[in-house]
Amino acid sequence: MRRALVLVAALWAGTAAAEAPVAAIVEGHVLPGFTRLAEASATLDATADDHCAPEDPALRAAWGAAFDAWIAVSHLRFGPTETGDRAFALAFWPDSRGATPKALAGLIAARDPVVETAEGFATVSIAARGFHALEFLIYDPAFTGDDAAAYRCALVQAMAGDIARIAADILTDWRADYAERMRDAGGNDTYRTPDEAAQELFKAVSTGLQFTSDTRLGRPLGTFDKPRPTRAEAWRSGRSLRHVVMSLDGTRDLALMLAEGHPEAAAALDAAYGRAFAIARDLDDPVFAGVETPEGRFQVEILQQAVDAIRRVVAQDLGPTLGVAAGFNALDGD
Amino acid sequence: MTSRRGFLAGLLAAGVVPKPGWADAGDPAYLTAARLPDRSYWLFGLTETGDELFRLPLPDRGHAAAAHPARPEAVAFARRPGTFAVVIDCVTGASKAVLESPPGRHFYGHGAFSADGGLLFAPENDYKAARGVIGIWDAARGYARLGEFSSGGVGPHDARLLPDGETIVVANGGIETHPEAGRTKLNLSTMRPNLTYLRLDGTAVDQTELDPALHRNSIRHLAVGPDGLVAFAMQWEGDLAAHPPLLGLHRMGGTPRLLAAGDEDHRRMQGYAGSIALAPASGQVAITSPRGGLVQMFDTVTGTCLASHAGPDVCGVSDAGRGFLITAGTGIVSLAGAQGEIWRRRHACQWDNHLVRVARG
Numbered sequence: 015m016r017r018a019l020v021l022v023a024a025l026w027a028g029t030a031a032a033e034a035p036v037a038a039i040v041e042g043h044v045l046p047g048f049t050r051l052a053e054a055s056a057t058l059d060a061t062a063d064d065h066c067a068p069e070d071p072a073l074r075a076a077w078g079a080a081f082d083a084w085i086a087v088s089h090l091r092f093g094p095t096e097t098g099d100r101a102f103a104l105a106f107w108p109d110s111r112g113a114t115p116k117a118l119a120g121l122i123a124a125r126d127p128v129v130e131t132a133e134g135f136a137t138v139s140i141a142a143r144g145f146h147a148l149e150f151l152i153y154d155p156a157f158t159g160d161d162a163a164a165y166r167c168a169l170v171q172a173m174a175g176d177i178a179r180i181a182a183d184i185l186t187d188w189r190a191d192y193a194e195r196m197r198d199a200g201g202n203d204t205y206r207t208p209d210e211a212a213q214e215l216f217k218a219v220s221t222g223l224q225f226t227s228d229t230r231l232g233r234p235l236g237t238f239d240k241p242r243p244t245r246a247e248a249w250r251s252g253r254s255l256r257h258v259v260m261s262l263d264g265t266r267d268l269a270l271m272l273a274e275g276h277p278e279a280a281a282a283l284d285a286a287y288g289r290a291f292a293i294a295r296d297l298d299d300p301v302f303a304g305v306e307t308p309e310g311r312f313q314v315e316i317l318q319q320a321v322d323a324i325r326r327v328v329a330q331d332l333g334p335t336l337g338v339a340a341g342f343n344a345l346d347g348d
Numbered sequence: 349m350t351s352r353r354g355f356l357a358g359l360l361a362a363g364v365v366p367k368p369g370w371a372d373a374g375d376p377a378y379l380t381a382a383r384l385p386d387r388s389y390w391l392f393g394l395t396e397t398g399d400e401l402f403r404l405p406l407p408d409r410g411h412a413a414a415a416h417p418a419r420p421e422a423v424a425f426a427r428r429p430g431t432f433a434v435v436i437d438c439v440t441g442a443s444k445a446v447l448e449s450p451p452g453r454h455f456y457g458h459g460a461f462s463a464d465g466g467l468l469f470a471p472e473n474d475y476k477a478a479r480g481v482i483g484i485w486d487a488a489r490g491y492a493r494l495g496e497f498s499s500g501g502v503g504p505h506d507a508r509l510l511p512d513g514e515t516i517v518v519a520n521g522g523i524e525t526h527p528e529a530g531r532t533k534l535n536l537s538t539m540r541p542n543l544t545y546l547r548l549d550g551t552a553v554d555q556t557e558l559d560p561a562l563h564r565n566s567i568r569h570l571a572v573g574p575d576g577l578v579a580f581a582m583q584w585e586g587d588l589a590a591h592p593p594l595l596g597l598h599r600m601g602g603t604p605r606l607l608a609a610g611d612e613d614h615r616r617m618q619g620y621a622g623s624i625a626l627a628p629a630s631g632q633v634a635i636t637s638p639r640g641g642l643v644q645m646f647d648t649v650t651g652t653c654l655a656s657h658a659g660p661d662v663c664g665v666s667d668a669g670r671g672f673l674i675t676a677g678t679g680i681v682s683l684a685g686a687q688g689e690i691w692r693r694r695h696a697c698q699w700d701n702h703l704v705r706v707a708r709g
Contacts, residue, residue, distance in 0.1 A: 096587040102537040110526060110534045111478065140537060204589040206615065213618075214588060228530040236528040245528075341661025342383065342677030342698040343638035347583075347622050348411060348428060348457065348505075348568075 036211045037197040039271045045193060047087035048185045054080040055181035062174035066167035068151060068158035077152060080177065081145045085260040089222025092214055094187035100180050103140045107247060108229055117142035118150055118157060125165050129172035132179060148173045153250040212336045215272055222265045223325045230258050231318040234302040241305040249301040259294050262287065269328060272336065279331040286327045290320035370706060373420035373438035376401045380664055380675055381410030381424060381700040391424045393438060396668065398681035398693050404436050411457025412702035417465045429454040429527040433470065435491055445491045452476055453483065454527055458506040461487060462548060463513035471504035471518065472496065478524045480504035497550025501542045508572045515553065515600065517578050518544045521566040536585050541567040543580060545600050554600045565592050571626040571633065576600065577648065579626050579633045584619035594621040595635050597648060607646050609653035616640045622663040623702055625672055632686065634672045638663045643674055645686050654686035664703030675699035
């Protein structure tokens with residue numbers, strides 16, 4: 015019996031053979047991603063200074079570019095993005111209780127002077143901050159009329175400034191501290207071993223994929239009897255499918271870097287992602303409006319299944335190379 | 349001395365036919381759900397030595413079960429967001445009733461009987477309102493639904509009866525979910541888990557929250573000792589680098605006490621405790637982490653971590669008198685104490701999250 019125990023322990027230890035290129039991932043994936051986010055957000059802030067009208071194409075373009083940059087790193091939900099709920103302040107979604115329009119309507123009705131200073135605006139509910147709140151102000155007819163135009167202009171500018179500051183703070187923390195903690199895993203308290211840092215990155219891939227499947231696709235799908243197209247992400251600006259594709263791009267980049275030295279896992283990942291991208295490319299439904307028809311729904315379900323197929327490859331082929339358990343309960347606990 | 353079976357046989361011979369009790373189900377010691385290699389789902393009865401006593405089919409993936417205190421009857425709950433619970437006659441293997449959660453509600457996978465077995469209390473999600481409720485089911489009359497009351501929080505996951513027979517303790521995990529979004533967690537930035545004590549009529553008598561810095565530590569699973577000690581297991585939804593405790597002890601009216609192993613061993617739990625069990629005889633409490641592949645045992649008095657045993661995909665854990673019985677997704681059932689593993693056997697199935705001890709005699 016004792017021998018059996020030792021044998022199991024040895025097998026268990028043997029699965030954790032990670033020499034994942036954490037430093038290369040920080041340099042080649044994390045820092046460039048957050049640099050792009052900080053730059054695009056700074057551009058949004060500067061643009062909003064002179065372009066605060068809802069229909070202004072320059073404002074919309076700058077907002078879209080910064081939002082793109084966020085979606086591309088939105089799977090990297092640990093460390094600097096989690097300090098002070100920064101990630102939620104950038105992207106409060108899903109908003110299952112309609113908190114964002116409620117909070118915005120409250121600010122506008124009161125002409126709340128909290129928009130006048132950056133410090134003041136940082137105290138506003140996270141539901142009224144970030145890319146999704148800004149989308150309401152520039153795409154939702156309930157918020158883009160003539161009423162209170164001057165106040166809404168100030169609100170747009172306050173939001174853009176807030177986004178830029180948060181993005182800059184995330185980048186600063188990564189550069190000043192967190193990048194080194196990951197590279198130096200084993201020599202600090204956050205990551206005691208290189209395995210722990212690799213596993214954090216692995217978790218970013220798997221939770222990012224889960225969010226895309228369950229939430230970006232699952233929410234608009236709703237149920238067969240009750241599809242919910244207006245629960246798609248950023249449907250007001252027509253970006254729902256775009257977000258699915260961009261988030262898949264982000265996790266693919268990271269997953270393939272994690273699979274370095276494991277050609278079989280890399281090939282399986284490449285094939286699974288390739289299939290999902292092909293399905294997304296053929297899907298002529300940018301906001302998943304088609305979920306209300308059986309055929310349209312089928313198309314979105316196929317895409318969701320393709321994302322779930324990637325998740326299985328990640329769990330079963332990539333995880334074990336990094337010492338991440340792929341068991342029945344470990345993968346899918348409750 | 350007359351054996352129990354001999355005594356029953358005597359009664360039968362005398363024409364006095366008692367109602368069937370757990371002995372007639374072969375006295376199973378434990379109930380647990382499992383998945384077979386063909387991906388079908390079952391409820392198993394296991395003996396104290398981990399042998400299979402019976403298996404009964406489930407329509408979908410199960411989570412935990414509640415054993416009736418007197419009748420050889422178990423209610424196997426669907427895994428969240430499932431809407432069924434099957435009442436199983438553990439003597440005949442027949443399904444005696446199927447509970448369907450009412451429209452706008454789903455089960456969380458756990459439930460608790462009243463002391464006399466007349467009522468079943470089940471945590472449910474009123475997902476439109478994002479509030480937790482405790483459904484009341486009439487176990488004396490075919491499991492009709494009698495009503496519900498507030499669970500005192502969002503995401504009530506587990507509920508247990510206290511030994512006073514008058515109070516149930518509820519682990520409100522704090523996480524808002526909606527079946528249309530699958531298992532997506534909708535409120536991580538604002539979640540506020542708590543432990544709520546309710547009288548059987550729904551009156552709240554105590555509620556405790558952890559420090560606000562721990563508001564992303566979802567209180568999920570419970571174990572209750574014969575002296576009213578409540579042990580709770582948590583799942584951390586915040587930054588993984590934070591490593592907060594995953595185990596707490598509480599008594600109604602008191603303040604919670606949080607326990608964690610030494611830093612290295614605690615980190616190996618990976619922020620996730622899947623199941624919890626108290627062993628009153630030894631004064632120990634055990635938590636499992638399938639993600640970390642680890643079982644940890646603590647002394648409930650000193651708060652010291654006594655042991656960390658590795659075991660791939662361990663999750664189910666239950667009091668076994670001289671140790672803890674532990675089940676894993678690998679099919680292994682093992683008995684282990686703080687000193688180490690005592691025995692193990694393997695079944696050709698994947699044991700699901702929980703292992704429920706059947707209270708006997």
